[in-house]
Amino acid sequence: MEIRVPEWLEKFAAANSSPIYLVGGWVRNVIGGLSPSDIDIAGRPLPDALTLPRGYFFATTYRRMGTALIKNRYRSDIEMEYTPFRTEKYAPGGGHTPVSVKFDTDLESDAERRDFTVNSIYYDIKRRKLIDPFGGVADINKRIMRAHDPERVFSSDGLRLMRLVRIAAETGFGIERVTSETAMRNAALLADVTATRKRDELLKILKADTLYGVEDAHYRGLRLLREYGLLRYIIPELAELGSLAPPNGHHKYDALEHTFRTVRAAPPELRLAALMHDIGKAEAVRRTGRMKDHEIYGEEITRRVLTELRFPAKVIDKTARLVRWHMYDRNADTRSGKMLVFVARNADIIEDLTALVNADRVGKGTDEPAPPVRFGEFYDKLVRSGAPLSIGKLKINGADLLSLGYEGTEIKDKLGELFDMCVLTPELNKHKKLMKLAAKQETNARGSGRQGA
Secondary structure (H helix, E strand, O other), X not given: OOOOOOHHHHHHHHOOOOOEEEEOHHHHHHHHOOOOOOEEEEXXXXXXXXXXOOOEEEEEEEOOOOEEEEEEOOEEEEEEEEEEOEEEEEOOOXXXXXXXXXXXXXXXXXXXXXXXXXXXXXXXXXXXXXXXXXXXXXXXXXXXXXXXXXXXXXXXXXXXXXXXXXHHHHHOOEEOHHHHHHHHHOHHHHHHOOHHHHHHHHHHHHOOHHHHOOOOHHHHHHHHHHHOOOHHHOOHHHHHHHHOOOOOOOOOOOHHHHHHHHHHHOOHHHHHHHHHOOOOHHHHHHHHOOOOOHHHHHHHHHHXXXXXXXXXXXXXXXXXXXXXXXXXXXXXXXXXXXXXXXXXXXXXXXXXXXXXXXXXXXXXXXXXXXOOOOHHHHHHHHHHHOOOOXXXXXXXXXXXXHHOOOOOXXXXXXXXXXXXXXXXXXXXXXXXXXXXXXXXXXXXXXXXXXHHO
């Protein structure tokens, strides 16, 4: 079988006397009729022994593992990772780091260290020939994921448990029985994997449907994480939700399945918040015997869990706020003024909050009628009224309040108070009016303090 490769890659292979092989996702996807993935190449020489045509250079080299990222200074679309043939030995556990690496091995030995048969097919670029040591082409044609030696594959790197789930979801492939059983039996190996690597795989699973267009791939990926017992080693607080029965009349599914269905209904950029939105329910039940106020516990848990998984601070804060407020005004009975202030204080997340609440309702799986989600309605009112949508839009600032004698946290508190006033009465947002209000209220407060003394 001949695989069409980019002309620039043929040029790179032709410059080297030793064979250069395409391997991994690119080969798998071409055979399986999926769109191309990143380009990974392999060969016998170490990177230092490669011949780089004009314009090619090593962007990064990982000497211990022998891998190198190769780019072209004249074309930004050219990027590939080169890996020399190697064998590896691992300590017990699934921590990924080999205790020894040996180079100058053959293709068959190199293939044995790879994860799944569908990723262990080599294409000799110059000879235009496929080399398939473990029947990967047949597995692609059958659309299944299989490990040639499952025990060795998973014990070498526990993250391969998540990779199995993620690639199966992305491609729509099934999972071969022995591989599946071995993965379940070895779920605890994931405990040895670093938080950042688990985070990255989780994010890919949450967007699995966007890679090759496989419908509901992200939902299937989450279901597989549950089925294989992997969730407890990624976000144990999430796994706990599986034991919570659905509230009578309000949900069709247990709390974990409801969470997955909320993720299923959410847009890709909101799926992390959808995954975390009910994470406080188990803690709420432990503390109070009910799920009431689970969003309050959920905010705290979300901040802790996402910090442990090394998410960026901005992502943590936004996700935690969405979790905290996804139950706000659920009965559409909050007073108009209170709603205006709430929406103004959270204007930066209102659109996302609306989408999350709508996904949450879909995830319940019932036909129970629900009141309208009113965040957008009140946001439009604020925009039309000309009210400030952030404290930064006030016509007064911290320096002004400092000049009036405010100090420390008093400045922040007073700005918040003035902001709320301007939200409800937009015409107050004038510098002179706000200075007068701040000065007058501060004077009265000090006078009241003297009288009380």
